[in-house]
Amino acid sequence: MKDSHVKKINRNLVYGWMLIVIILFVSYVLEVMKGQRSLNYLFLFMIVTAIPAFIVLFLYLKKPDRYSLRYSIVGGYFIMYIFVMITGSTTMVFSYILPMLSLLVLFHQPAIILVTGLCSIVLNLISIFMRYSRGEITNENSKDVEIQLALLFLCFLGSYLATRLYDEIQKTNEKYNKELKERSRDIERMTMQTITTIANTIDAKDEYTRGHSRRVSEYSATIATELGLSQVEISNIRFIGLLHDIGKIGIPDSVLNKPGKLTNEEYQVMKAHTTAGAEILKDIDMIPGLEIGAKYHHERFDGKGYPDGIVGENIPYIARIIAVADAYDAMSSNRVYRKRLSTEKILAELEKGCGTQWDEEITKVMIKLIKEEKLPNVNPDSDTEVVQQASTILSRVIDLAEDRGSENAEELDDLTGVYGRDKGKAAIQNAIGKNGSGCIWIFDIDHFHNINDVDGFIIGDIYLKKMVEQIRALSDDLIISRFGADEFVAYIPKLSDIEDAEKLAEVFLERIKNLSETDERVNKLSVSIGITEVMTEKDKMMYLYENATKALYVAKQNGGNTYYCHQFIDYYDDEPSDPAADLKKLVEIIQNKEYYKGGLVAAYPEFGKMYEFISSLAERNNMQVQITLFTISQNKGAKTSLEEQTRVMELLQNAIVDSIRNIDVVTRYSSTQLAMLLMNLSSEEVKNVINRIMTEFLRTYDKNEFTLHYNIADLSINNK
Numbered sequence: 275m276k277d278s279h280v281k282k283i284n285r286n287l288v289y290g291w292m293l294i295v296i297i298l299f300v301s302y303v304l305e306v307m308k309g310q311r312s313l314n315y316l317f318l319f320m321i322v323t324a325i326p327a328f329i330v331l332f333l334y335l336k337k338p339d340r341y342s343l344r345y346s347i348v349g350g351y352f353i354m355y356i357f358v359m360i361t362g363s364t365t366m367v368f369s370y371i372l373p374m375l376s377l378l379v380l381f382h383q384p385a386i387i388l389v390t391g392l393c394s395i396v397l398n399l400i401s402i403f404m405r406y407s408r409g410e411i412t413n414e415n416s417k418d419v420e421i422q423l424a425l426l427f428l429c430f431l432g433s434y435l436a437t438r439l440y441d442e443i444q445k446t447n448e449k450y451n452k453e454l455k456e457r458s459r460d461i462e463r464m465t466m467q468t469i470t471t472i473a474n475t476i477d478a479k480d481e482y483t484r485g486h487s488r489r490v491s492e493y494s495a496t497i498a499t500e501l502g503l504s505q506v507e508i509s510n511i512r513f514i515g516l517l518h519d520i521g522k523i524g525i526p527d528s529v530l531n532k533p534g535k536l537t538n539e540e541y542q543v544m545k546a547h548t549t550a551g552a553e554i555l556k557d558i559d560m561i562p563g564l565e566i567g568a569k570y571h572h573e574r575f576d577g578k579g580y581p582d583g584i585v586g587e588n589i590p591y592i593a594r595i596i597a598v599a600d601a602y603d604a605m606s607s608n609r610v611y612r613k614r615l616s617t618e619k620i621l622a623e624l625e626k627g628c629g630t631q632w633d634e635e636i637t638k639v640m641i642k643l644i645k646e647e648k649l650p651n652v653n654p655d656s657d658t659e660v661v662q663q664a665s666t667i668l669s670r671v672i673d674l675a676e677d678r679g680s681e682n683a684e685e686l687d688d689l690t691g692v693y694g695r696d697k698g699k700a701a702i703q704n705a706i707g708k709n710g711s712g713c714i715w716i717f718d719i720d721h722f723h724n725i726n727d728v729d730g731f732i733i734g735d736i737y738l739k740k741m742v743e744q745i746r747a748l749s750d751d752l753i754i755s756r757f758g759a760d761e762f763v764a765y766i767p768k769l770s771d772i773e774d775a776e777k778l779a780e781v782f783l784e785r786i787k788n789l790s791e792t793d794e795r796v797n798k799l800s801v802s803i804g805i806t807e808v809m810t811e812k813d814k815m816m817y818l819y820e821n822a823t824k825a826l827y828v829a830k831q832n833g834g835n836t837y838y839c840h841q842f843i844d845y846y847d848d849e850p851s852d853p854a855a856d857l858k859k860l861v862e863i864i865q866n867k868e869y870y871k872g873g874l875v876a877a878y879p880e881f882g883k884m885y886e887f888i889s890s891l892a893e894r895n896n897m898q899v900q901i902t903l904f905t906i907s908q909n910k911g912a913k914t915s916l917e918e919q920t921r922v923m924e925l926l927q928n929a930i931v932d933s934i935r936n937i938d939v940v941t942r943y944s945s946t947q948l949a950m951l952l953m954n955l956s957s958e959e960v961k962n963v964i965n966r967i968m969t970e971f972l973r974t975y976d977k978n979e980f981t982l983h984y985n986i987a988d989l990s991i992n993n994k
Contacts, residue, residue, distance in 0.1 A: 391430030491515030521551025698755020710811030
């Protein structure tokens, strides 16, 4: 049993007993005033009952969580009970035990109830015998005695059973609490491993700082312990120390690992890791102050630090601790620009910066720990195999993410030599404004993820290069942009006739086929193409891209290595596409059996098979099949990123998936549209489903940059 729980029970019993004594004392004072009791009796009562109560109260105040105090309470109470039982003039004296009995149940010890009950019954039998000998009880008035004994027996029996039940409940709760504690410790260990993994990944970017975050974490925790902080604060500082350099994820390796002195510009980039780290951690509230260590660990006590130049005690205390630990590890480790400093040199630097660069109290604690050799010896090789493997994997993921990020930021893609997404989008839009005609093409390698998984990324790079070579061969004045891992967008200004585009697409696919047959390295090469026509110089590139995306999805229905041209709609200024027209075209595609050869869902061919199965089932059983096209449109004047558009589409998809049945189907139709297929639902039921989807979407989408629309069509056999 917890000490705090014992303390609470002791308090309840002691105060309850004191209350009973006070009530009896007041009652006897009133009896004295009425002449029913003498002052001598009252004085004797106080000696016999109040003194034991005050002794127990003293013991309680001295040590409230004393486990054995319960026995002193029971013994003292029985002294009072015996006195009242012997001297009492009422038959109700036996009931004085009941208040104590109700409190004893809290101990959930059946043995105490059993002993107390037996003693009480014995005392009552003695009292009854004494009264019987004095002639107070006769055969004619023995009914009260019988009731007295029956009530005592029933009360103690009920209390005993209640105590047994309470004891079982308490043991069960203790078992659950123990399991909960173990799970909490497991979660804490998992959290520590996860954060350690991230910290190791951060350190891995700098070849000279392996284990830096781990060491700073442990040094900070040691300083916090020496400063007398609580265990919770020490635990939090350990986590905060692990993630203090998380902002370095965004610092280029060329700056982190530069052997010479950083330029002013490079130093500004390096300093940005503090604010970047705080931005990453700002919304994580599981560990209080997590972003503080990341943002302020390079602030100086004299105000000459960064990013905000905070002075003295205005710097958060946690950041001041981490700053000292970080500085010590920097001085005691080999760095790209110098070797580690000697202990004597480190102590001299700490004393020099004490009160100017670092907090005086914290710095003196660190100096003391160094001199007494109390700092922990942190070895990153001691990490568990799971942490080491996870660190390696996460490092690769971050490297790939950075590669993609730099790819979009750079003017040209390093691998293929074409524009990145942002630069390419701007270049194509500019060219459309100059020419006012041409075609937008989207090229997508079929099953590219499988190629990477089976043959490796090096072979995958060869596929990308070979495809780009074939795209370049289409025209001498085209613009190519890499929009994704295996997706390329091209603008051919001179190609203004859609029939010419179709002929050129057939030539391109024939070249791809020949290449896959003649070059063993790319024998799986298969490309799907979506094409849309540029109508005027006012056409918006991203609207054209959406149309080409729709065409690409249709092309993928045929199993790859094919193309499709979008049915063109004019775009002027910022006018969006017509969702109703898009739905009409989608219905035509689905119902055109001669053209339609596959699907439109996540793995696009499967959607077509699902539709064919559902439609044939509906035809045999006279069921309804209805399709709904959801479209998000950007509100006028709103400025949004492609990432935000992707997020909104994910929210919409989640809302749909959560609202439909297992037999229903949903698929992406374009970058801003989702198609939903429902079977055997009435129009009213379809509306209910759509209302649920709209409600869930609006509940999760908290901005006012996009508006959700939908259109419904009936695909039932009778409506074809």
